[in-house]
Amino acid sequence: MTGRDTHCPKSFFSSRAAHRDPWDVTVATLSMVCHASGVQQMTIHFETCNLKIPLREKIFLEGVLINIAKNSFLIEKEHHLFDECTQPNLAQHNHLLFYYSRRNLNQEALSLFLGIRRSGLPVDRSTLSCVLKVCGCLFDHVVGRQVHSQCIKTGLVEDVSVGTSLVDMYMKTNNNETTLELFIRMQEIKDSVTWNTMITGYLQNGRMDQAVNLFCKMKKEGFRPNHFTYSVILTANSAVSPFQVHAQIIKTNYEMYSSVGTALLDAFVKLGNVNEAAKVFKLIDEKDIVAWSAMLAGYAQVGDTEGAITIFGRLAAEGVKPNEFTFSSVINACAASTAAVEQGKQFHAFSIKSRLDNALCVSSALVTMYARKGNIESANEVFKRQGERDLVSWNSMISGYAQHGHGKKALxxxxxxxxxxxxxxxxxxxxxxxxxxxxxxxxxxxxxxxxxxxxxxxxxxxxxxxxxxxxxxxxxxxxxxxxxxxxxxxxxxxxxxxxxxxxxxxxxxxxxxxxxxxxxxxxxxxxxxxxxxxxxxxxxxxxxxxxxxxxxxxxxRNVKKEAGYSWIEVKNKTYSFLAGDLSHPLSARIYSKLEELSIRLRNAGYQPDTNHVLQDVDDEHKEAILSQHSERLAIAFGLLATPAGVPLQIVKNLRVCGDCHTVIKLISTIEQRDIVVRDTNRFHHFKEGSCSCGDYW
Missing domain, CATH: 1.25.40.10 (Tetratricopeptide repeat domain)
Structure with a gap:
């Protein structure tokens, strides 16, 4: 039967009027007829057919109409039908109330409830529990107290679901003394849900110690924490030791639950204990994207770029779709690394492909990464494209320009x-x-x-x-x-x-x-x-x-001087160099390149500044020491390992000496290369014989 050839509702009602038998049509039959005709057509037939239908049958048909509207997601029609009902019943107005609540149409739900009360319609535990939840969401303690009075009048305040909803409402409206008093009175009827509601409320109001105390009391009174309890109590951070809770979780076999496992590994991550977090992560049965992202964020937090990248590769291999938080974490991990420039760019490309690069947390992470990696131009490009900017973006751009020597742009x-x-x-x-x-x-x-x-x-x-x-x-x-x-x-x-x-x-x-x-x-x-x-x-x-x-x-005093290291990333691999280093497989070619550069530098007018060699040796030896500084080795390798014209990026763990600074300026001209060196003070952008620092660092 289709919507075009359905004249059966009118004929159906006519045939029913012709008989005086009891009303024996099932809901299924009526629903099929209504659904085929459409709610609107059914309503017209019902309103226009000139029939005298008994009250009982009319009420029944009204209920069917509302049910069809409900199943068809026609909430406006349902509300209209509800308002015009001859005798609305409790189930009908509860359904509409629940519908509004589930879809966060809280103001509409509250208006509906007040209308129900004005009309004198009955309420039950479902009605009161639902409207108390609505009051909590609206932070409306005034109406909430009125509903509380209604609970007392109807005697339903002793019902566990109503009592739990009252606790939740008072917690959300930040009325903690009333909540505690009410909770204590519920001694005989409270269940695990009530305890969880109370613990969650304390946590949401920042009262960590009270939440932990209640958690301990819950167990003493014989109530067994469930997976939800463990998930929320682990968010108490410093107020609870994840090691102690972990032992309890193992005993109750909740460790494999995704929500519990994720909360537990997140607690270990906040302590900086990534090893324990990784152990928990392995035991989670069904790892969702939240668990993957939490583990990845843990590696990023401790600066373990390799671990973060490995986790990202695993989740991709298992077909898990990364979200914006996953990308944000792995990009932040790349930003924290001494090198990892190319990996960061690849994750940027992946985020674009996933259409998540414009998510605020991702774009902010990209601004930070590019600014820290010496690519302030790319950082600015991302910054300009941001439709929305948070404080992280603004601060990253200011500090980025500052570290790159662009003081005026930062201002x-x-x-x-x-x-x-x-x-x-x-x-x-x-x-x-x-x-x-x-x-x-x-x-x-x-x-x-x-x-x-x-x-x-x-x-x-x-x-x-x-x-x-x-x-x-x-x-x-x-x-x-x-x-x-x-x-x-x-x-x-x-x-x-x-x-x-x-x-x-x-x-x-x-x-x-x-x-x-x-x-x-x-x-x-x-x-x-x-x-x-x-x-x-x-x-x-x-x-x-x-x-x-x-x-x-x-x-x-057994104090060891920090060795001067320099790093360069080529084709996703990071190479480190120490002054006078001979460990690299290409050492012979590197030193040959340095000798070639030395000749070209002298032809360009370079004179070594041996004042930067703070050792009591002859000048010739001082010149040799200068020529083998770690940043020069890294630059020589970069010149050999990359095509002509490709910019070089070097990271050094100590301050660049004045002589090396002069040499790198000349190399940028001789080799026609842009060279970026990040030392402990700032970024130096060498280009065509000059440096962005203006020789002021």
């Missing part, structure tokens, strides 16, 4: 934030002051520090003061830097004294350098930086005996 982004009335935090101003530091904008840096405190009411942290000290130290204004140290509300930390010491070495202030070195050694006696910087200061001043004493002190 332009900051001013754009101001024009858009964007929220700013302490990290924003760290980026802004750092931009001023690398650009030598001393007055501007101080002004932005004052704006942060006076206009944005952000209390300066140790890191903000460190940025300010760095600002003045790099500019050679060491007295001003010491003024800041003396006026700070807390004692100077190791980073500050290291900054002062490094600046003293550059600006040859031996007296203040000795003072800063002593402070740094007292704070971090096993950190080689203070000893090395002081030793280098003595060497630069020709105080070889003092230098020898410092080296002897290092030996006595």
């Amino acid at each position: 332009e982004v900051f001013r754009e934030m101001q024009r858009n009335n964007m929220e700013m935090d302490g990290i924003t101003f760290i980026g802004v002051i750092t931009a001023c530091t690398h650009a030598g904008l001393v007055d501007e840096g101080q002004q932005y520090f004052d704006i942060m405190v006076k206009e944005h009411h952000i209390n300066p942290t140790m890191e903000h003061y460190s940025c300010l000290i760095d600002l003045y130290s790099r500019a050679g204004m060491l007295e001003k830097a010491m003024e800041i140290i003396n006026m700070m509300p807390f004692a100077a930390g190791a980073t500050m004294w290291r900054t002062i010491l490094a600046a003293c070495r550059v600006h040859r202030n031996l007296d203040l350098g000795k003072h800063a070195g002593e402070k740094l050694i007292s704070l971090q006696p096993q950190d080689s930086a203070a000893y090395v910087l002081l030793s280098n200061m003595y060497a630069a001043a020709g105080h070889w005996q003092e230098r020898a004493k410092m080296r002897k002190l290092m030996d006595e």
Whole structure:
């Protein structure tokens, strides 16, 4: 039967009117007739056929009509039919109430309930439980209290489902004292659902300790936690030990549940214990994308790029479709790596293919990754395409420009934030002051520090003061830097004294350098930086005996100098080099390339600056030492291993020395290569004989 040839409803009703037999047509028969004709046609037939239908039969037909409208998802028609019903029943108005609630049409549900109450229609436990949930979602404790009164009047307050809904409503409306009192009164009727509701409410209101206490009390009173209980209690973070909960989960065999396993591995990840998280991950029976993403995020958090990439490959191999959080985590993992430039680009391409590159968390991760990887142009391209920007994006762009030596561009982004009335935090101003530091904008840096405190009411942290000290130290204004140290509300930390010491070495202030070195050694006696910087200061001043004493002190304290390493990524593989390194299979060709470059450099007018060799050896030996610095080895390998014209990116774990800085500028001209070197201070973009830092670093 089709919609075109169905005149049976009218004939059907006519035939029924002709008989005086009892009403014996089944719901199935009526539903089939109505469904074939369509609800609208059925309603017209029903309203227009001039028949006298008994009240009982009319009510029955009205119920069928509402049922058909319900099954056809015609909620407006259902509501209209409900309003015009001769005698609506409890099931009908409960159904409509549930429909609104399930679809988060909470205001409509509340209006419907109030209409039901005004008409004097009956309510039951289902009605009250549903409307209490609606009140909780709307945070409407006023109507919620009225419903509570109705629960008491009807005697349904003693019903476990109604009582649980009351607990949930009061928790969501942040009425904790009433909730606790109500929960205590439910001593005889509460079940695991009620306990879970109470625990969840405490967690959602930030009351971690109370949630954990309730969890312990639940077990003492003989209620067995279920998978939901374990899932939520593990979110209590520092208030509960995942190791203790893990033991209980193993006993109850909930470890294999995806929700429990994911919550447990996430708890271990937050502790930085990725090994335990990985063990839990293996035991989860059916790993959903949430579990995969949580494990991947764990590796990203601890900087294990290889682990994150491996997990991503496994989920792809098993046919699991990555979501935006998966991409965000693996891209952040690539950003944290010393190299991993090409992998990051590949994940960017994969996110585009998956149409997730415009998701806010993904695009923000991409901005951060490209900014950290020396590709500030790509970071800016992603930033410009963002339809929506969060604080991470803005901060990443500001700090990215700052680290790349583009101080003015960083400040332009900051001013754009101001024009858009964007929220700013302490990290924003760290980026802004750092931009001023690398650009030598001393007055501007101080002004932005004052704006942060006076206009944005952000209390300066140790890191903000460190940025300010760095600002003045790099500019050679060491007295001003010491003024800041003396006026700070807390004692100077190791980073500050290291900054002062490094600046003293550059600006040859031996007296203040000795003072800063002593402070740094007292704070971090096993950190080689203070000893090395002081030793280098003595060497630069020709105080070889003092230098020898410092080296002897290092030996006595078993302090090891950090070796200078440089890394370069070629074809998805990372290569590391140490000064004078001979371990690479292409060492012979690398050193041959360095000799070739040495000749071409001298022809270009290069003269080695042996002042950067802080060893008491002859000048010829000093020149040999300079020529074998790790960054030069990495660049020579890059020139051999990549096609002509391809840019090179180097990462170094120490500051680039002045002589290497001069050499790399010349190599960028001789070889016609753009070379990016990231040292501990900043990014250096070498192009056509100049550097983005303006020789100020």
